[in-house]
Amino acid sequence: MRQAVAMSDRLPLRARALAFLQARLVKVPTTAEEMIALRNQREGFRTGPVVGFLFGRPADVEIEETYVDGRRLLIYTPRGLSGPAPVVINFHGGGWCLGTPEQSAWVSSNVAAETGSIVVAPSYRLAPEHPFPAGVEDAWSTVEWVAKHVDDLGGDPSKISVMGDSAGGNLAAVVSLMARDAGGPPIRAQVLIYPAVEMYETFPSEAANADGPVLTSKQMSTFGHLYMGSRYGDETWQASPMRADSHADLPPAHIITALHDPIRDHGTLYADALRAAGTPVDLVDYGTAFHGFMSLPGVAPVAKEALAAIITFLRDLD
Numbered sequence: 001m002r003q004a005v006a007m008s009d010r011l012p013l014r015a016r017a018l019a020f021l022q023a024r025l026v027k028v029p030t031t032a033e034e035m036i037a038l039r040n041q042r043e044g045f046r047t048g049p050v051v052g053f054l055f056g057r058p059a060d061v062e063i064e065e066t067y068v069d070g071r072r073l074l075i076y077t078p079r080g081l082s083g084p085a086p087v088v089i090n091f092h093g094g095g096w097c098l099g100t101p102e103q104s105a106w107v108s109s110n111v112a113a114e115t116g117s118i119v120v121a122p123s124y125r126l127a128p129e130h131p132f133p134a135g136v137e138d139a140w141s142t143v144e145w146v147a148k149h150v151d152d153l154g155g156d157p158s159k160i161s162v163m164g165d166s167a168g169g170n171l172a173a174v175v176s177l178m179a180r181d182a183g184g185p186p187i188r189a190q191v192l193i194y195p196a197v198e199m200y201e202t203f204p205s206e207a208a209n210a211d212g213p214v215l216t217s218k219q220m221s222t223f224g225h226l227y228m229g230s231r232y233g234d235e236t237w238q239a240s241p242m243r244a245d246s247h248a249d250l251p252p253a254h255i256i257t258a259l260h261d262p263i264r265d266h267g268t269l270y271a272d273a274l275r276a277a278g279t280p281v282d283l284v285d286y287g288t289a290f291h292g293f294m295s296l297p298g299v300a301p302v303a304k305e306a307l308a309a310i311i312t313f314l315r316d317l318d
Contacts, residue, residue, distance in 0.1 A: 056106030093166030095223030131229030147185035169195025203265035258289035
């Protein structure tokens with residue numbers, strides 16, 4: 001069990017500039033229509049010329065696109081792979097309302113290349129058009145599909161792990177609980193990157209970082225309302241994995257938090273809950289980082305350090 005804290009607590013200059021511009025140029029969506037408009041704007045932006053700088057250049061791996069029940073999956077396979085390989089399912093973030101598998105291409109491809117793993121990056125239905133539990137259903141469907149087709153993928157059925165950032169971290173934590181309760185498919189490990197694990201209760205980090213870059217507390221609240229839809233207020237652990245009756249018998253976890261993140265306390269408290277139940281946890285808090293930094297290595301160079309820690313954690317499972 002490890003716990004690390006970065007030395008500096010000051011945001012890097014690029015991130016401070018990002019926060020300044022965001023506060024003046026990005027309107028926090030407060031309606032479903034504004035969220036959909038923001039989604040279209042951001043997905044268009046990701047095809048622009050600054051993508052390589054901001055989001056990192058993917059490693060040289062084989063990338064296959066496939067569809068499962070109408071949902072798109074990207075499969076990253078190391079070149080020259082031989083023999084059954086570990087499989088990592090990587091759920092993207094975006095507040096259950098935004099995002100695509102491509103936004104995690106830098107992480108997915110480098111994890112594949114450096115650990116010799118097959119990384120499956122799925123899409124899932126997004127709110128507000130598809131509120132809870134659509135995202136959970138799709139995440140679980142992906143786990144079942146991977147387990148059923150693991151031989152076709154070239155993977156090892158005993159070495160399936162899950163990973164996700166933010167809302168994707170929520171889904172990774174939820175499917176780990178679901179797999180335990182269902183008696184499989186077996187999940188080997190969970191990598192939770194600044195996960196959102198509690199839908200309603202607020203914690204001190206949300207006040208301390210209310211106007212943080214990339215994610216504000218107000219925006220997080222908006223995401224929660226749109227994701228839960230008519231079921232807002234439902235305390236099910238499938239929305240808030242912190243509320244599970246037990247966190248025992250879960251796969252070992254590597255949890256990443258960022259000091260300047262409204263939901264930093266989510267990861268810390270979830271690590272505490274897992275440890276109290278006997279689940280092994282590595283918790284690493286990055287003092288110069290902010291929510292979403294793993295998708296923005298051009299703005300937050302510490303993302304490379306965090307990626308190296310993830311790779312080490314996955315390698316050490318063998």
